[in-house]
Amino acid sequence: MSNRITVGLDGSGAGSVAADWAANEAELRGATLELVHAEDWAQYGPFAAPLPEPSRHWADDLLSLTRDRLLREHSRLDITTHGTRGLAASKVLASSAADADLLVLGSRGLGAVAGFIVGSTGSATIPETDTPVVLVRSAEGQSHPHRPADDAGPVVLGVDLRSNCDRLLAFACEEADRRSCPLVVVHGWSLPPVFSYAPALDPGVEKEMAVGLETTLRELLSPWEQKYPQLAVDARVVIGQSAIQILDAASGAALVVVGRRIRRPALGARIGPITHAVMHHATSPVAVVAHD
Template structure:
């Protein structure tokens, strides 16, 4: 596992969450710092001659703190100079099972600031990326690896969700917590007035979607027979439904469609909304 550090307050939360997650997985943890200083940063930038020492000290201090809290965890450090942060993080993620990044809270209404580095890194890698938020006024993350609460998975029934199901089921099983699967939907425009004419139309659509969702989950229920799964096909904007279900979650899982064309990489609007407004850690999983 790799966690990216940039010296912001969110580092404490993301590194702490990553250490607990690494213990759950029985994995080693790599602390990574990339020297990619913006010209107009919102925090003080060290003088050019002190960049290397500052980065090394950041890694050393974080490693020392985590080693004291997790003495059995194997922790390594790495610093990359002169590279674009998003490209360097994506390249490092290629050799990791998981990439963890921090984000900070802007306010109860504005949500969380993911930042250009996080937003640029996610579309560049097929490795799952987890965004961890620092709880307001505290160093601890808003959600914790192993925290009480379910793993919440948002799915689109029109997509191939196997990677999402695999990731979410594994995370829920590691935590011994329930898995809540959400598909949000709205009636097609052509049926806008149909419920008034036939109250059964909306119900028939809902039953069909719920049956489809149960069918997609069937193989995963067999693979994880001890996992408690709550599947819901609910009317409403998907992002809103996922965020409502995510209140108190240990982890939220959403997808990003892999685009092979050079100009096609982006994060969809539902995943973008969840990334910026969910208080729990958010895992973005690339899928076909």
């Protein structure tokens, strides 16, 4: 990896908040910060054509002014800028993040009930890159910097014990270690349908299955706890829909980490339903980590 964080800018308040979060993260990592903006001609109509000259100047100003603002608050950061014209934003962001450690994007809030809009660019970019992507929340009209004080909570990780969790655990442990905060690991589960329709047939089944899952989770975490002995790890096996359990644990979190399986189907990659739900409803920044 290049020890670089890439953040996408689009001129919105969400993009500004994402840039501030990325700058704080770059300081934590001692990384370079790259600001990227893509002028996607296709979104302006069926006939692809260069944008008017004033729009080009606006795009250049967006990069330079954001860089200047961030340097006033993070004077030691190494910040670069990259602007591209006439290409799909998702392609530009995925390409820019190919050898980066992290890609950061903003998403706009709709309120406590409606959740958040990840946006077409974010939804298209995440399946196109194997680089971890962090979605940073911005409430409607919010454009103030995301301060380190906002990161006071734990790092929350949602795991599926049937999947390979190594990349997820490595990312989450490193993030919690950098922040010197606890790591909460959540596995949500439900009884198989044959038991859920008639649990009274064997009242001990649920408890027995829960104990087995807790043992499996502890065994999964054991080598990581040895690698990070100073890290406080809270392992939770909870019955209920996985997305709901992760979102419940994620209230006030510094960062929520979920996974996306790397698939190369003929019709394109996709984001799983649990990750999709967390992306759209968590109020904390969400990291989507691709894994096998």
